[in-house]
Amino acid sequence: MKPAPSVLALSGGVGGAKLALGLQRVLPPGGLAVLVNTGDDFTHLGLRICPDLDTVLYTLAGVVHPKQGWGRDAETFGFMDELRRQGGPDWFLLGDRDLVLHIERTRRLAAGERLTQLTADFARRFGVPTLLLPMADSEVATLLDTDAGALEFQHYFVRLRCEPRVRGLAFAGAAQARPPEELATVLRSAALRAIIVAPSNPFLSIDPMLAVPGMRAALRAARVPVVAVSPLIGGRAVKGPTAKIMGELGLAADTASIARHYAGLIDGLVVDEADADEARALGLPFTVTRTLMRDDADRERVARAALHLAARLADATSVPTAAASTGRSP
Numbered sequence: 001m002k003p004a005p006s007v008l009a010l011s012g013g014v015g016g017a018k019l020a021l022g023l024q025r026v027l028p029p030g031g032l033a034v035l036v037n038t039g040d041d042f043t044h045l046g047l048r049i050c051p052d053l054d055t056v057l058y059t060l061a062g063v064v065h066p067k068q069g070w071g072r073d074a075e076t077f078g079f080m081d082e083l084r085r086q087g088g089p090d091w092f093l094l095g096d097r098d099l100v101l102h103i104e105r106t107r108r109l110a111a112g113e114r115l116t117q118l119t120a121d122f123a124r125r126f127g128v129p130t131l132l133l134p135m136a137d138s139e140v141a142t143l144l145d146t147d148a149g150a151l152e153f154q155h156y157f158v159r160l161r162c163e164p165r166v167r168g169l170a171f172a173g174a175a176q177a178r179p180p181e182e183l184a185t186v187l188r189s190a191a192l193r194a195i196i197v198a199p200s201n202p203f204l205s206i207d208p209m210l211a212v213p214g215m216r217a218a219l220r221a222a223r224v225p226v227v228a229v230s231p232l233i234g235g236r237a238v239k240g241p242t243a244k245i246m247g248e249l250g251l252a253a254d255t256a257s258i259a260r261h262y263a264g265l266i267d268g269l270v271v272d273e274a275d276a277d278e279a280r281a282l283g284l285p286f287t288v289t290r291t292l293m294r295d296d297a298d299r300e301r302v303a304r305a306a307l308h309l310a311a312r313l314a315d316a317t318s319v320p321t322a323a324a325s326t327g328r329s330p
C-alpha cells in the first residue's frame, strides 16, 4: 500500500509544477499530494482541457516540453496543421500526443467518472507516484474583467497574450464547487506534516482554489505549517503576468504584498535572496534561498528550503510531528 502523503502542495501550471517536481524528488514515493488549480480549464473544440493538471502531470512524469514548461516533449502537430487547413480555431495549440489526454478526459467525464478519479488514473499510467488532486470535480472558470471586456482565462492568457489590463477577477462555479473527498483524506491524515503553496500566480492560480467554499478552513484545520514560496524575485515574476496584474490591481509587486495577500493562510514564506531585506521587515517567519528553478538541483533546493521552514515552524509551535522529534525535514 502507498504511504499517506506527508506534504500537500498547492499548484498552478508551469512554476508550481517545477516546485512539485522538486518536492517529489526529495520525498519518498507517495509522500506528496498536489492540489491543482482548475480555474484555467475550458471546453475547446468540444474537449475538456485542464492545462494546469496536465502541466503538473507531464512535469512529474518527466515528459513535459522542457522549454515551454507545458505540453509534451517530442510532440508533433499534425492535428493542428489539419485544423488550420480546415479553417478551425488555431490559437490554442494542441499537440497530437497531448490531444489524447483531452479526448480521454472528455470521454470519461461524459461516462460519469469524476475528474479526481480519472486524473489519478492518468498519473498511475504515467508512473507518477504523487497524488494529483483537482481543486474540485465540478467546473470552475476563472473570468477576468479587463479593458477588453470579460474574458475567459485561456482567451486572456493565450489568445490575447495577457495584454488586456485586468480590473478584477471572478471564479464562476466556485460557490457550488466542493473540495474532493480525497483532499479531506489527505488533510485529516496523521502523516501530513506541511502544506506548501507553490510560487504560482496568487491571483490566477491559488485564489481559485481558495474560492472553493471550505477550502481555506480545511487547509487550516489540518494544523500543519502552511508555507508559501514567493512567486516574485526582486519585484518581477519569473514567468507570466503576476507583477503586471498586481500593478493593474493597484498593488506593489513586492514581497509585502504577497505576504498580505496570503495573510491568515500562511505561517511562513520562502523568498529569493534578492528579497531578503524586504522579508526581514515583514514580521513573518521566512527563509531565503535562490528561488529561480532552472534545473532539478534548483527544484530540490527550493523544495528543501520550504520543507525546512515548515519543520522549523512545527518545532516552534510544538505541533507534535515526526520531524520535530527526529530533527529531520518532513
Ligand code: FO1
Binding pocket: 012, 013, 014, 040, 050, 051, 052, 054, 055, 070, 071, 091, 092, 093, 094, 098, 154, 157, 158
Ligand atoms: N500556452 C500558450 O501560451 N499557448 C498555447 O497554445 C497553449 C496550449 C496549451 C495546450 C494544453 C495545455 O495543457 C496547456 C497549454 N498552454 C498554452 C499553457 C496554458 O495556457 C497555461 O500554462 C496555463 O493555463 C497557465 O497556468
